[in-house]
Amino acid sequence: MSKEITSRQVDYSQWYNDLIIKGELADYSAVRGCMVIKPYGFGLWENMRDALDKMFKDTGHVNAYFPLFVPKSLFEAEEKNAEGFAKECAIVTHYRLKNDPENKGKLIVDPEAKLEEELVVRPTSEAIIWNTYKGWIQSYRDLPILVNQWANVVRWEMRTRLFLRTAEFLWQEGHTAHATKEEALEETLKMLDVYAEFAEKYMAVPVIKGVKTASERFAGAEDTYCIEALMQDGKALQAGTSHFLGQNFAKAFDVKYSDKNNQLDYVWATSWGVSTRLIGALVMAHSDDDGLILPPKIAPLQVVIVPIYKNEEQKSLIDAKVNHILHGLKTKNIRVKYDDSDNNRPGWKFAEYEKKGVPVRLALGVRDLENNVIEIARRDTKEKQTYSLDNAVATIEALLENIQQHMFDKALAFREQNISNADNWDEFVRLLDEKAGFIAAHWDGTAETEEKIKELTKATIRCIPLNNPQEDGKCVLTGNPSKERVLFARAY
Amino acid sequence: MSKEITSRQVDYSQWYNDLIIKGELADYSAVRGCMVIKPYGFGLWENMRDALDKMFKDTGHVNAYFPLFVPKSLFEAEEKNAEGFAKECAIVTHYRLKNDPENKGKLIVDPEAKLEEELVVRPTSEAIIWNTYKGWIQSYRDLPILVNQWANVVRWEMRTRLFLRTAEFLWQEGHTAHATKEEALEETLKMLDVYAEFAEKYMAVPVIKGVKTASERFAGAEDTYCIEALMQDGKALQAGTSHFLGQNFAKAFDVKYSDKNNQLDYVWATSWGVSTRLIGALVMAHSDDDGLILPPKIAPLQVVIVPIYKNEEQKSLIDAKVNHILHGLKTKNIRVKYDDSDNNRPGWKFAEYEKKGVPVRLALGVRDLENNVIEIARRDTKEKQTYSLDNAVATIEALLENIQQHMFDKALAFREQNISNADNWDEFVRLLDEKAGFIAAHWDGTAETEEKIKELTKATIRCIPLNNPQEDGKCVLTGNPSKERVLFARAY
Ligand SMILES: [Zn+2]
Ligand SMILES: [Zn+2]
Numbered sequence: 001m002s003k004e005i006t007s008r009q010v011d012y013s014q015w016y017n018d019l020i021i022k023g024e025l026a027d028y029s030a031v032r033g034c035m036v037i038k039p040y041g042f043g044l045w046e047n048m049r050d051a052l053d054k055m056f057k058d059t060g061h062v063n064a065y066f067p068l069f070v071p072k073s074l075f076e077a078e079e080k081n082a083e084g085f086a087k088e089c090a091i092v093t094h095y096r097l098k099n100d101p102e103n104k105g106k107l108i109v110d111p112e113a114k115l116e117e118e119l120v121v122r123p124t125s126e127a128i129i130w131n132t133y134k135g136w137i138q139s140y141r142d143l144p145i146l147v148n149q150w151a152n153v154v155r156w157e158m159r160t161r162l163f164l165r166t167a168e169f170l171w172q173e174g175h176t177a178h179a180t181k182e183e184a185l186e187e188t189l190k191m192l193d194v195y196a197e198f199a200e201k202y203m204a205v206p207v208i209k210g211v212k213t214a215s216e217r218f219a220g221a222e223d224t225y226c227i228e229a230l231m232q233d234g235k236a237l238q239a240g241t242s243h244f245l246g247q248n249f250a251k252a253f254d255v256k257y258s259d260k261n262n263q264l265d266y267v268w269a270t271s272w273g274v275s276t277r278l279i280g281a282l283v284m285a286h287s288d289d290d291g292l293i294l295p296p297k298i299a300p301l302q303v304v305i306v307p308i309y310k311n312e313e314q315k316s317l318i319d320a321k322v323n324h325i326l327h328g329l330k331t332k333n334i335r336v337k338y339d340d341s342d343n344n345r346p347g348w349k350f351a352e353y354e355k356k357g358v359p360v361r362l363a364l365g366v367r368d369l370e371n372n373v374i375e376i377a378r379r380d381t382k383e384k385q386t387y388s389l390d391n392a393v394a395t396i397e398a399l400l401e402n403i404q405q406h407m408f409d410k411a412l413a414f415r416e417q418n419i420s421n422a423d424n425w426d427e428f429v430r431l432l433d434e435k436a437g438f439i440a441a442h443w444d445g446t447a448e449t450e451e452k453i454k455e456l457t458k459a460t461i462r463c464i465p466l467n468n469p470q471e472d473g474k475c476v477l478t479g480n481p482s483k484e485r486v487l488f489a490r491a492y
Numbered sequence: 493m494s495k496e497i498t499s500r501q502v503d504y505s506q507w508y509n510d511l512i513i514k515g516e517l518a519d520y521s522a523v524r525g526c527m528v529i530k531p532y533g534f535g536l537w538e539n540m541r542d543a544l545d546k547m548f549k550d551t552g553h554v555n556a557y558f559p560l561f562v563p564k565s566l567f568e569a570e571e572k573n574a575e576g577f578a579k580e581c582a583i584v585t586h587y588r589l590k591n592d593p594e595n596k597g598k599l600i601v602d603p604e605a606k607l608e609e610e611l612v613v614r615p616t617s618e619a620i621i622w623n624t625y626k627g628w629i630q631s632y633r634d635l636p637i638l639v640n641q642w643a644n645v646v647r648w649e650m651r652t653r654l655f656l657r658t659a660e661f662l663w664q665e666g667h668t669a670h671a672t673k674e675e676a677l678e679e680t681l682k683m684l685d686v687y688a689e690f691a692e693k694y695m696a697v698p699v700i701k702g703v704k705t706a707s708e709r710f711a712g713a714e715d716t717y718c719i720e721a722l723m724q725d726g727k728a729l730q731a732g733t734s735h736f737l738g739q740n741f742a743k744a745f746d747v748k749y750s751d752k753n754n755q756l757d758y759v760w761a762t763s764w765g766v767s768t769r770l771i772g773a774l775v776m777a778h779s780d781d782d783g784l785i786l787p788p789k790i791a792p793l794q795v796v797i798v799p800i801y802k803n804e805e806q807k808s809l810i811d812a813k814v815n816h817i818l819h820g821l822k823t824k825n826i827r828v829k830y831d832d833s834d835n836n837r838p839g840w841k842f843a844e845y846e847k848k849g850v851p852v853r854l855a856l857g858v859r860d861l862e863n864n865v866i867e868i869a870r871r872d873t874k875e876k877q878t879y880s881l882d883n884a885v886a887t888i889e890a891l892l893e894n895i896q897q898h899m900f901d902k903a904l905a906f907r908e909q910n911i912s913n914a915d916n917w918d919e920f921v922r923l924l925d926e927k928a929g930f931i932a933a934h935w936d937g938t939a940e941t942e943e944k945i946k947e948l949t950k951a952t953i954r955c956i957p958l959n960n961p962q963e964d965g966k967c968v969l970t971g972n973p974s975k976e977r978v979l980f981a982r983a984y
Contacts, residue, residue, distance in 0.1 A: 027624065027627065029558070029559050029620070029624065030559075030563055030566055030620065030623050030624075031559040031561045031562070031563060031611065031620070034559035034560070034561060035559075036556065036557070036558050036559065036624050037556055037557040038556055039554035039555065039556045039639060041556075042554070042555050042556045042557055043554065043555070045557075046555065062531035062534070062535065063531065063534050063535070063538065064528065064529055064530055064531045064533075064534045065528070065529040065534055065537075065662065066521070066528050067521050067522075067523040067526035067527075067528065067660055068526070068613075068644055068646065068660050069523045069526060069582075069660070070523070071522055071523060072589070072599060074522055075589075075599070076597070076598055076599045079597060082589075082599060086588070086589040086590065086591075086599055087588050087589070087590075088587070088588070089587070089588060089589055090561075090584045090586075090587055090611070091584060091585065091586040091587070091588075091589065091601050092582045092583060092584050092585075092613065093583065093584075093585045093586065093601065094582075094583040094585065095580070095581070095582055095583070095648040096578070096579050096580070096581065096583075096648065097564070097567075097574075097578040097579070097581055097583065097612070098578065098579075099578075105568070105571060106568055107564060107567070107568045107574060107578055109583050109585065109610055118601055119523065119582070120589070121560075121584065121613075128521070128522065128523070131522050132519065132521065132522075132528050135519065141835060147531060151644075152560055152643075152644065154560065156587040156588065168559055168560050168561070170557065343633060
């Protein structure tokens with residue numbers, strides 16, 4: 001397999017696939033639309049998951065686990081939700097295989113083991129969870145319920161992309177139950193803030209918080225809030241959603257609570273989720289033509305050390321010094337690897353870790369030892385610099401922080417440069433085609449116009465930003481009056 | 493719902509279910525044979541998972557993730573494995589629902605969305621993983637592969653029990669690939685040791701390490717090693733297995749590597765797993781008629797503090813002292829909760845935390861403050877003792893360690909008392925019925941005799957212990973010669 005990565009200019013989509021495959025984040029699998037998350041990619045996901053999990057727990061949430069399967073009768077209970085997911089569900093219909101009588105060594109589905117009621121492999125878990133909550137909630141004392149689940153879900157997508165859109169993906173889904181509308185709304189926005197903070201502080205990806213239009217809402221939600229990120233090709237990517245579900249699921253599953261005055265009322269709900277899709281966002285936001293660029297806070301490997309030597313004597317001098325640095329870095333909980341394998345030359349290793357996006361690379365030779373210096377290269381800017389060996393650990397620690405901040409700043413500057421106002425249709429179309437990015441434009445507020453714009457340009461309303469400035473204007477398509485600009489973009 | 497727990501004497505099986513449900517570990521679900529793991533139960537599983545995960549990583553393993561679905565043609569590739577699991581597989585046959593034309597608001601499986609090839613919901617992942625490894629392994633340089641996966645799996649069981657046997661369960665499955673038989677065997681036994689250490693040090697459950705007979709082997713394995721634990725009713729429970737797979741899967745999926753001399757050979761394999769079933773073992777090994785008894789190392793909550801007060805003035809005096817203790821305990825990473833809710837009286841809270849198996853309970857009233865003492869109750873022995881408030885934190889820390897050790901010692905003593913030698917058939921049957929536990933007996937080594945004994949007594953050979961003493965004897969059933977005793981028991 002070639003080590004070459006297709007450049008962004010030549011084929012952006014191939015560049016992305018090359019990064020994922022050659023950076024060893026994931027692999028195609030034998031199952032249509034499903035991927036294998038390789039150890040390096042899974043290490044990245046573990047770091048993301050652990051940081052998010054801590055943020056969830058710090059905001060009072062606990063984890064639980066609900067069944068993979070949803071009986072069809074439960075699945076269809078909340079009608080809009082069912083309608084939204086029905087077309088992309090994997091369905092279990094049988095529970096046994098048997099030997100194929102006509103083909104020795106082969107198996108067939110046993111027709112006698114047909115389920116009375118089919119099971120839907122969860123595309124999302126509102127139905128099974130709200131059916132469970134019914135048994136957990138009687139009084140206001142049982143509220144709020146602040147539960148999260150880390151799980152796999154399946155949505156049968158026809159056109160799949162590694163991480164961005166796969167039939168099976170990993171995600172977390174929070175499902176909370178509240179006594180009041182206000183509390184549920186507060187929770188919805190609190191978790192949107194958690195997602196935004198995670199995206200910006202850990203992934204170094206700036207995001208815009210906003211609310212979806214009715215046609216882009218989660219099926220079964222009253223309102224869907226989201227964080228939207230911008231990729232290097234000027235397309236937007238929805239990086240997380242937080243839904244205010246109103247009383248829809250409580251009504252569908254008859255979940256009522258008695259308040260302090262013994263009055264019965266339906267429970268208020270939220271749900272919120274982010275998935276392995278975030279890895280796709282991370283890759284496309286930061287990487288370059290030489291490979292991945294991973295933010296230090298979540299990089300599986302933060303530092304790699306490569307020795308440069310000609311013989312065993314040199315090697316052991318280097319080893320001694322490196323062991324000292326390794327110890328110092330590990331004491332600081334810095335994830336470091338000393339690659340002293342003799343299978344490959346230093347140049348090969350440099351390219352390899354560049355491809356994998358390791359934030360900091362150290363190279364150390366005997367000449368460096370004599371001069372008491374070490375060469376430190378940062379992946380993001382590709383700058384190399386020579387530092388004193390005396391305070392290498394402190395230098396690296398500061399550099400990791402610097403890289404994290406610099407990656408965010410760069411992505412933010414790019415995003416800011418790529419939000420444009422369009423005040424008429426020609427401008428709108430020209431900007432979309434020539435510059436892309438987010439386009440802030442007036443819209444008349446109708447689903448018809450939204451749909452028409454999507455048909456004409458493939459651009460969708462990504463969101464109405466929170467705290468959006470109000471201004472009078474005219475819809476870019478219809479010229480009808482509008483009170484605020486909304487953000488359009490072509491999107492993943 | 494009654495707070496009462498059925499006693500072990502009255503109905504052991506109901507006692508177990510009561511502990512799980514009333515201890516809030518899990519709940520039944522709307523899906524046949526699937527359970528909901530409640531937050532308290534999931535907190536326990538998280539602690540177990542994190543401890544195991546660290547042990548896996550400390551022994552050089554990394555995590556990855558493979559698809560939930562296995563195409564039928566891959567599933568059937570390793571014939572014995574397929575045969576072993578074919579009868580209990582959930583099968584996905586369709587990928588879409590549509591509106592029921594005859595029943596508004598209802599959905600039916602869309603017959604036009606039938607899969608060309610059915611997908612098996614993984615009952616275990618050897619097939620999909622070895623099909624993937626084929627692409628990862630060319631040369632000895634690619635070996636070993638030391639990968640673990642945390643995942644859900646589905647085995648369609650007809651008779652289910654919470655945690656012990658559920659259609660869907662959570663587990664980890666290690667899948668390793670090696671250049672030599674010796675290395676694979678070493679890995680198999682290394683992971684058996686990891687499991688035994690985890691069971692004994694974290695779960696406080698003593699286990700016997702051994703190897704399964706041919707008829708009890710994992711389908712597709714050359715040898716299955718296991719750890720076997722003893723429950724309080726004298727039945728055994730297989731708590732973990734580690735399989736030496738030989739070259740079976742490498743041959744089924746054509747996975748070869750070239751060695752240093754460029755010779756091609758099939759790769760050697762192991763797999764090993766433990767599941768949420770461990771929670772069932774934990775519950776049945778330690779608990780009593782008042783509820784769960786959880787070992788401190790993995791208990792979701794290690795310490796609970798209950799204030800005893802008559803008015804707000806008293807309460808604030810107690811609060812001040814408790815906050816001091818809380819701070820001290822949290823500094824030591826002890827999982828503690830101050831239950832000062834005024835919904836329930838102290839006596840109710842005592843019973844509640846007893847039921848949930850919280851290892852240590854503190855009660856603090858104003859009289860105690862005056863005397864500078866605190867009442868500390870340990871869940872395992874139910875002993876209560878008054879200690880000086882001055883070194884409460886150190887006292888609690890030591891007590892937690894003491895409880896952990898005491899729980900193990902008690903379970904070990906029970907196990908030792910319940911291993912009996914049987915030297916003839918009458919003795920074998922009598923011991924099984926009157927005493928239960930493990931019975932060490934001679935067996936003639938044939939599958940026929942093993943099967944006959946199972947038919948007659950429901951006892952199975954749990955394992956042939958590692959380092960089993962060799963002695964001449966006669967099979968308890970047939971009288972044929974035997975070189976060693978094996979361990980029989982009725983089992984979960
Ligand atoms: Zn948005
Ligand atoms: Zn055994």
